[in-house]
Amino acid sequence: MATVAEPTASLLGPITPRPFRVVRRGRETADTWTLELEPVDGLPLDVRPGQFTMLYAFGIGEVPISVSGQAGGLLVHTVRAVGAVSRAICASRPGSVLGVRGPFGNAWPVETAEGSDVVVVAGGIGLAPLRPAVYHVLAQRDGFGEVAVLYGSRTPGDLLYTRELERWRGRFDLQVDVTVDRAMDGWRGKVGVVPKLIAGAHFDPDATVAMVCGPEIMMRFAGEALLERGIPADRIYVSMERNMKCGLGWCGHCQLGPTLICRDGPVYRWDEIEPLMEVREL
Ligand SMILES: Cc1cc2nc3c(=O)[nH]c(=O)nc-3n(C[C@H](O)[C@H](O)[C@H](O)COP(=O)(O)OP(=O)(O)OC[C@H]3O[C@@H](n4cnc5c(N)ncnc54)[C@H](O)[C@@H]3O)c2cc1C
Numbered sequence: 001m002a003t004v005a006e007p008t009a010s011l012l013g014p015i016t017p018r019p020f021r022v023v024r025r026g027r028e029t030a031d032t033w034t035l036e037l038e039p040v041d042g043l044p045l046d047v048r049p050g051q052f053t054m055l056y057a058f059g060i061g062e063v064p065i066s067v068s069g070q071a072g073g074l075l076v077h078t079v080r081a082v083g084a085v086s087r088a089i090c091a092s093r094p095g096s097v098l099g100v101r102g103p104f105g106n107a108w109p110v111e112t113a114e115g116s117d118v119v120v121v122a123g124g125i126g127l128a129p130l131r132p133a134v135y136h137v138l139a140q141r142d143g144f145g146e147v148a149v150l151y152g153s154r155t156p157g158d159l160l161y162t163r164e165l166e167r168w169r170g171r172f173d174l175q176v177d178v179t180v181d182r183a184m185d186g187w188r189g190k191v192g193v194v195p196k197l198i199a200g201a202h203f204d205p206d207a208t209v210a211m212v213c214g215p216e217i218m219m220r221f222a223g224e225a226l227l228e229r230g231i232p233a234d235r236i237y238v239s240m241e242r243n244m245k246c247g248l249g250w251c252g253h254c255q256l257g258p259t260l261i262c263r264d265g266p267v268y269r270w271d272e273i274e275p276l277m278e279v280r281e282l
Contacts, residue, residue, distance in 0.1 A: 014248055017056045017099025020075060022092045028078060028160045032125065033090040034068065037075045037098060044073040045100070048107035049132035050239060050267050053077070054247045056099030057088035064244045064262070065089070066129035067103060075100065078128040078160060104247040105266050108133040109237055113209035117145040119201055119231075121222045123194050123214025124153050127160050129239055129266075130213050134168075141173055146208075148175040148201040152194025152218075156180050156187040175201055195221040198229060205230030211267075213239040216277060223270050236270035 020037035027033055039045070045053070047067045055077060056062040063085045069076035081090040092098055110133055118137055122130050137144050149168060153159045159178065169176040177197045179190035190197070195218065208231050212222045219238045226236050242254040242261050249263030257276040259265065265273075 014101065015246070017054070017062070017101050019097045020100045022094050022096050022098065023074060025092065025094055029158050031082070031090075032078060032080045032160065034076060034078045035089070035092065035098075036071060037077065037100065038073070039075070039100075040097065044070075045075055045103055047075070047103045047132070049110055049136050050108035050129055051103040051105045052129070052247075052266065053100050053102035053104065054244075055079075055089055056101070057085055057092070058097070058099060060088045061085040062099070062101075062245075063089070064104075064241075064247060066239075066266075068128040068131050069135065070132070078125065078131075080125050102247060104262055106264070108136075108211050108239075108267055109209060110136045113137070114140075114143050115145070115207075116235075117203035117208040118147045119198070119203055119208055119210040119226070120147075120149045121194060121198065121210065121212040121214070121226070122149070122151045123218040123222075124158060125160065126212075126214035126218075126239070127151055130211060131161065133211055138174070146175070146203045147173070148177070148203060150177050150194055150197040150201060152179045152181070152192075152197070152214075154181045156183070156185045156189075177201065193221065194218060195225040198222065198225040203229075208235060210236045211238075212236065216240075220274075220277060223274060227270075233271035233274070234269050237267050238270060238273060239266045240268060240273060241266065 019040040023038050024036040052064045052066045054062050055065045065077045068078040079089050081087040183191045210226045212219050240261050244254045245251045247262045249260045254261040
């Protein structure tokens with residue numbers, strides 16, 4: 001296998017998409033689907049939690065999408081249909097082929113977090129890039145202290161991975177707290193924004209790593225709430241999104257101050273990125 005892999009990968013280079021076949025497509029919410037993709041050449045990607053790929057709907061366009069899991073060599077992406085490309089990706093039926101470049105970007109600090117408590121704070125589709133970090137922690141549960149997953153969405157219908165959240169909730173070694181901005185559909189859970197859940201989570205602020213992903217306004221409030229609980233700024237991490245084209249640090253589309261998100265991010269330490277969060281997209 002490896003003798004075929006190396007020439008193939010090096011011949012294609014980082015700018016040429018590799019064909020991946022859709023093997024499963026499941027609906028998460030009204031506008032969000034999870035796709036499981038298998039590499040047509042049989043060579044799975046080596047992805048670290050928090051990395052993304054450039055996902056190409058042939059003839060339509062290419063967009064950055066975080067890896068939301070890796071089930072048995074399959075590449076898993078959870079995509080919200082917001083525009084032409086993401087709509088085409090979400091509409092891809094099993095058997096159809098998408099292009100994949102990457103993986104790109106850095107990773108959640110799951111190694112740094114070993115031995116510490118872990119707080120995961122996710123808003124909306126932000127749970128997708130954090131899910132592999134949760135999988136990593138759960139796979140090596142004894143290597144971590146308290147673990148909390150705090151998740152919020154706009155409405156109950158916007159919650160991702162609801163069956164999995166229920167399974168996680170059933171564990172005695174994991175705190176799972178969920179809230180929605182607006183209750184409907186007979187919702188009996190919490191109502192309010194996700195940063196509000198931080199006050200109720202159990203962790204030792206002096207020995208905690210926090211990982212946060214969601215809309216930027218939500219990450220700002222979550223960062224402030226985590227600081228208020230006493231977690232040092234250099235142990236809070238957020239994942240940033242900006243418009244991206246190459247994924248390789250070549251084109252400059254995702255520049256944010258002195259940093260290129262595709263090359264240096266998307267995961268940043270709070271003390272490094274917070275001053276730049278006001279900078280609008282180029
Ligand atoms: C590192 C990274 C990881 C991402 N991971 C995921 C993921 O796992 N799942 C997912 O569904 N999306 C993810 N996104 C966002 C995704 O790339 C955009 O939704 C996509 O590029 C939109 O392209 P489009 O052509 O479908 O829509 P467009 O026509 O380009 O845009 C439609 C609407 O979406 C807005 N939009 C476009 N790009 C973004 C963005 N990056 N962030 C917020 N709003 C945007 C536009 O302003 C516009 O209002 C990620 C983005 C980055 C940078």
